[in-house]
Amino acid sequence: MSFRAAIRLAKNVPRVSRVSTTRLASASRPFARTMMMPQTRTFMSTPIKFDDRSKNVGEILKSEISVETEVETTDQEKSFQEFLDKYGFSVVESPGKNLAEIVRKTEEGEVVHVYFDVAQVANLPYDAAMAEASKESEDDQYNAYDENFANVNVVVVKEADQSAVSIELLMNLSEGAFYVDSVTPFPSADAALNESAEAEVKRELVYHGPPFSNLDEELQESLEAYLESRGITEELAGFVEGFSEYKENQEYIKWLKDMKNFFN
Template sequence: MALRLSRVLRRSPARTILSHFSGSKALAQQPLLDTSSPDDKNLTFLFSHPNNLCLSRSYISEMRRSAFEGNIQRLLRNEIQYELERSIPDQPVQKYDEFTVDERPGEQWIRLSRKFGENEEIKVEVTMFDGALPVKRKGGVDTDDDVELHITMIVDIFKGDGNSVLEFVCSAWSSSIQIQKVFMRGHDRMTGHPYTGPIFKDLDDSLQDSLYDYLETRGINDDLAGFLHAYIKNKDKSEFIRWMGNVSDFIRPK
């Protein structure tokens, strides 16, 4: 019916339609459309009664909106199918070494937690990919895929019933972890502005090595970095597919 309506509007001179709505008795007795079909009768009703001008405009607007939303849904379905045909996301694992992994579905981060020793609790908050650096290949030729993806890790170590937390802010590359900051804070991160210590690389080399050993003893090591990159890559794909599905569901007429 949309095609028929557009053809009618193109064929009908503007003055004829305007005269019709102005109440011309002669034109009012002449149907604008061939009323041989029910659809044409509906359109004749819309255009032959001045009081229905707003209704006809609303009808056209609704048709355009429906076509626009239908196109968005079609594009989203195509993208979802494309992603699934490339590879289906794996089911997220819930354990890694001594860590319990919380996927945080629908969010941009995950959390790992574990106990260590008699009275330590360790929580690791991990972002999704939040940066990248170019990587030089042999021969000095770079491509769009020659990048090293970056993940931010925040390692919090709680001890017993104490009110202080030892916090490490780290960069997790695909095969290594780099400490950026080490500082003490309270349980409530929003309280005050704690001194976050000096730039880590400015510390004595022996002290830097000792702090790396401190983390490695607790399972925060280069192997964990490799696991996190594989996990976040899978989560990134899952969240993308979930996002497209949620948008499609919202746009779909109820």
């Protein structure tokens, strides 16, 4: 759980929005025709100090920035770099984006791209008690883990002919494990990696093969071994989880600062 999430859990007193209450009240009244009466406009004798409201928001943002920047991240950054160096991955910088990418070249002449959504991973609910309770039955286990998966996409490109294969994975935080969801070959790297809306639609329409669990068991095992040889391991799962919390927090701090500049 991220530092910010821990603070949020401590502030668990429910608040009722005035706006929501007003809407609910008005929604409960039956529709009726009413005669519109002429109204006389009046002027406020004391002007509302809008600047005070803006300054109040700015002060709260300033306090939140102070809390978030107090967290020491040096050890985190060091552990990330150790993983990257061990497997030869490098981080593709993506400031202002939820999508993170790490990439490596293999001795076999391939380029391995790993994509994951840092906001999705950082906000996944994980409760050890929930995982323990899931042992009661298979149905309970499925329900407990149902919301504890994150999507991770691995695209491997052959440098020789630029053909590619996209492997959609589900990462389980409680187990630190990956499960293959689908495997899709593409004729070119561009078809697999192009980020345009048109390319995204085309990928959605491509046949992604049968459910992975329906494949021959030998084929399943060989594909899983292939992924592991390309760096898709439990260590990667740990990196994805930690890096997602770190990057999401950095983006949050930047968002706070941008907000503070407006309400300054």
